[in-house]
Amino acid sequence: MPSIKKVLIANRGEIAVRVIRACRELGITTVAVYSEVDQKALHVLEADEAAAIGAAAPAESYLNIEKIIAAAQERQCDAIHPGYGFLSENAGFARRCREAGIIFIGPTPEAMALVGDKLTARKTMREAGVPVTPGVALHTHDQDEIAKLAESIGYPVMIKASAGGGGKGMRIVRQVADLQSAIEAGQREALSAFGNDTVYMEKYLENPRHVEFQVLADQHGNIVHLFERECSIQRRHQKIIEETPSPALNAALRDEMGATACRVMEAVDYTNAGTVEFLLDQEKNYYFLEVNARIQVEHPITELVTGVDLVKQQIRIAEGQPLGIRQEDLRQQGHALECRIYAEDPENSFFPSLGKLNFVKIPQGPGIRCDSGIYSGMEVTMFYDPILAKLVVWAENRPDAIRKMCTALSDYVILGIKTPIPFLSDLLQHPEFVAGHLHTGFIDAYFRDWKPADGAVLREIALIAAAYAAGQKQRDVPHSGGPSVAPSPWQTVGEWEILSG
């Protein structure tokens, strides 16, 4: 059995940091890769070694298979962890790793090709008797033909990237007039995010829940599921709040869906960690959506309720070790919630918010976990996915978890760009959220045109603090030009008299 001693992490941001930490705890040496703009990114600082792999554009660096393979060989890595996004679901990359004699920490290229191509996966699942939504491939560019296909499925339809995930390349179309531009935009986004512009069209279910099951499968035929994650709270088809257990499932439905998830993975000879996504309609019928053949962004909530470290499991499975967990040993204990902290403006359609992070302070306390890729002074650029960090909490039950998350959010300081922190806090306290009545249209239904509601007193105190800081800044000006480690301006607070003189 090969033992992994040195891992290259073919990713950036919080997930690269997460993988580096798991490796370090296992005594494995880590190699980060970085593009020109990421030279001082957190994952580079955290790793044992770092290799420059090219320009900022993802195609030149984090999506450049040959550069990453070359870096792994040069640094004598025996394995590559792909994280999520970028090359994580690229079967060609997994195959290239195998050819180069490098262990790919993930499923085999064969399984990945079967599930990673959403179109092939839908076909395989239909044949395996797993329920899927009606849909069709878009092999033609003939507009009339495409319009007919949309008609036959029935509007609204969803355009999706076959190679995709994470909301990239996805568009809802409600009328024929919008079909062409949606397909074109979907293709362009898919090409830029995944290097493949194949899109397909499926029936769009109105207001379903998104419920997914975490699966672990080893190379010896052992397979377990680690229960569900409900990820219904989304904006732009991208999850922003996830939780487990799902308020929608009872024990019987959970067991049935978990068994189906294992059947899905067995149908494609899946190994390593993977997630089977389902849509659950209002009558609690579930439909196979897709398999995410990688570690998921929201994996920490599963870790908190099951006590299983999924990234370490990935590494052990990739080494060829048998699973040390049996289905009957697994329990969901308590309740976990995750909020994704994106660089975006909730008051401006969640559009990206770029710039320097002038100050960052991460909340702490019992049951609070923050997987972060940022630090004070870091620049957020336009080149990559806008996820900055994930705030995760665990409590004994759902109401306590919600309260804990609101407290943690309130303590989370990110100054310099807009983040959805105040929005997330309002959302968690909405009566429908508290009641567990979630669906993928939740934000559109209850939070259109959201504005932060601060009290007058708070604003006055904020203004006073700003004036105080401005006073310090003015006083600081003559001293500027010194090293950045100048003494704290507050240490000389007594000099206020100078200003008032």
Place this chain on the structure above:
Amino acid sequence: MTMVRFDHDGDNYQVSLKKEAENIFSAQIDDAALQIAIDAIDSHTLSINWDHIRHTVYVATDDNTIYVHLAGMQYAFKKTETGHSRHRHGGDGGAHAADEITAPMPGKILKVFVQEGQSVARNERLFIVEAMKMENEVKAPREGVVKQINFQENDLVSVGEPVVELEPPAEATDI
């Protein structure tokens, strides 16, 4: 005594702060006066005590903007010279502002669908801005003629920068 004018989302404030004792300040915000205690904890952290309630406030300064975090809320106060709002979307911009079709987010101009002099219908695609792998398609808010295009494909834009300038359709000016 410090006196600063701030712009916050188009609202203007005048704040003055005068040190009275060790950590005691009298503050005036527009017409309201109050007395508070400010303890500086470190270069980003203030403990402000007002009316027997303590607030931990985090501050950071970048150019002319002072960022403040307080009780889960984030504020960006822009220091202004005149106290005038210089917002493009503001009422004082009037008809002129409506003619400028601005970038809805910072990023790269991925595509420009129109040319100068071209007539466009309401909701016709004008351009696409892309950032963080996300595309944002900007459509014409009304019928008109493209007077000027300020950016080319692959140019970088900031949020609020005018990308396309529209003028009323030719027929309308003839009448």
